[in-house]
Amino acid sequence: MDIKSKKPYISVVLPTLNEEQTIADCIHKIQQVFSDLGIEGEIIVADSSTDRTAEIARSLGAILIRPEKTGYGNAYIAGLSKTRGELIAIGDADDTYDFLELTKLLERMDETGADLVFGSRLKGKIKPGAMPWLHQYIGNPLLTRLLNLLFHTHISDAHSGFRLIRRNALKRLPLTTGGMEFASEMFIEAARRGMKIEEVPISYSPRVAPSNLRSFTDGWRHIRFMLLYRPIPFLAIPGFLFTAIGILVMIILYIRGGVETAHLHSFVVGSFALIGGLQLLFTGIHIKVYSTIHGYSRQDKLFKQLVTYHNLEYELVAGAVLIVAGLVIGGSIIWKWITMQFGELAQVVDAIWAMTLVIAGMQIVFSAIFLSVMMLNSDLGEY
Numbered sequence: 001m002d003i004k005s006k007k008p009y010i011s012v013v014l015p016t017l018n019e020e021q022t023i024a025d026c027i028h029k030i031q032q033v034f035s036d037l038g039i040e041g042e043i044i045v046a047d048s049s050t051d052r053t054a055e056i057a058r059s060l061g062a063i064l065i066r067p068e069k070t071g072y073g074n075a076y077i078a079g080l081s082k083t084r085g086e087l088i089a090i091g092d093a094d095d096t097y098d099f100l101e102l103t104k105l106l107e108r109m110d111e112t113g114a115d116l117v118f119g120s121r122l123k124g125k126i127k128p129g130a131m132p133w134l135h136q137y138i139g140n141p142l143l144t145r146l147l148n149l150l151f152h153t154h155i156s157d158a159h160s161g162f163r164l165i166r167r168n169a170l171k172r173l174p175l176t177t178g179g180m181e182f183a184s185e186m187f188i189e190a191a192r193r194g195m196k197i198e199e200v201p202i203s204y205s206p207r208v209a210p211s212n213l214r215s216f217t218d219g220w221r222h223i224r225f226m227l228l229y230r231p232i233p234f235l236a237i238p239g240f241l242f243t244a245i246g247i248l249v250m251i252i253l254y255i256r257g258g259v260e261t262a263h264l265h266s267f268v269v270g271s272f273a274l275i276g277g278l279q280l281l282f283t284g285i286h287i288k289v290y291s292t293i294h295g296y297s298r299q300d301k302l303f304k305q306l307v308t309y310h311n312l313e314y315e316l317v318a319g320a321v322l323i324v325a326g327l328v329i330g331g332s333i334i335w336k337w338i339t340m341q342f343g344e345l346a347q348v349v350d351a352i353w354a355m356t357l358v359i360a361g362m363q364i365v366f367s368a369i370f371l372s373v374m375m376l377n378s379d380l381g382e383y
Helices: 023-037 053-059 072-080 099-112 133-151 182-192 215-229 231-256 259-293 301-306 309-339 348-374
Strands: 010-016 041-047 063-065 087-090 116-126 163-166 197-204
Touching: 010 023, 010 053, 010 072, 010 099, 023 041, 023 053, 023 099, 041 053, 041 072, 053 063, 072 087, 072 182, 087 099, 099 116, 099 163, 099 197, 116 133, 116 182, 133 182, 133 215, 182 197, 182 215, 215 231, 215 259, 231 259, 231 348, 259 348, 309 348
Parallel strands: 010 041, 010 087, 041 063, 116 197
Antiparallel strands: 087 163, 116 163
16 A cells, blocks of 8 residues: 555644755654654645755655745645644744654643644743844743733743644634734634643754744734734724723813913823724724624624614714814804904814814714725624
C-alpha cells in the first residue's frame, strides 16, 4: 500500500514565503518527532515562494500546495483544508520555533484533554535577537491582555504561531481571515465556543532570513479584528459616556450662567465631548451591525430592537430636530447681527450651541442612513 494512502495521526502545516534557508531544518525536525514517537504524520507546505522553498520541501517528502491568495491566514486556510490527521499542528517555517518541541504540545494535549495547545514564547525562552524589544515588552503583552480582557481568556502569548489542535475542534472554528489576524481569530473563535486551551513554555530563536512582519500594520490588524467582535464595550459604551458628560457639562454651565466670562473653555470642551462621544457611539453601533450581518457577533434582542426600521426612522427625526434647532439658533444670531448693522456681537455661547446641535444632528441622520443601507439585504430588524 502507498504510504501516502495511510491516514496520518498528525498533520503539520507550514506556510512559506521564501524560506529556502530554513525549510529543510524544519521538515527534518518534524520528521524526527514522527520517528521518535512512532507515529504516522504528514507535512503540508502552503507555499507562495519565488525561491527554491517548494523544490526543497518536495524533495523531503512534504505535500506542496499553492494558495490561491497570498497572506498568512490564506496560506493556513489552504493548508488546513488538505490535512487528514486527527491532530493538526501549525508553525512558521523560518526555524524560529523548534519543531522538536512539538512533543511538548502533544504531551500537554494528552495530559489535559485540551482542544487547543500552543507554545508560549513569553513564558519560555526568547533567545537574544529573536524578538524586537517593542514586540516582547509592549506589543505582544498589550495585545494579549486586550484579547484576554475582551474574550475572557487566560493566555500568555496570543500571537504565538506554534499550535496544536484536534481535528474535531478545528472543524468547529469558522476561520476566514487572510492576514496576520488569523492568529487572533483562532483563539477568539475557540474561546467563544468554550474550548479548552492550554499552553506550554517553548524556546524562540532568531530568524535567518529577513522578517516579513510589519510591526504597526500587523498590530493594527489584530486590534481592528478584535474590534469587530467587541465594538459595544470597546467603542459604543465609552462613546455614550462621553456624550452624556458633554451634554451635562454644557447644560450645567449654561444654567449657572457667566460662561463667556468664566467657563468658556469648559463649555467648548463639553461640546467636543458630546460630538466626539456621538462619533464613538455610532461607530461602535455601525461595526456591531456589520459584525452581526457577517457572523462575527451574535444578535441579541435588545440590539435587534434598537436597529429596527421604525427606530431608525425615529433616529432620522431626532437628527432633523437637532439640525433645525441649531439652524434656528444660528439664524437668530445672524438676524441680530444684521439688525445691529453688522457691528460687534457677543453671542459666543449661542454660536457654540448652534454648531453643536447641527453637527450632532447631522451625525444622527447620517448614522440612520448608513445603518439603513447596511441592513437592506440582511435579516436583522424588520427589513
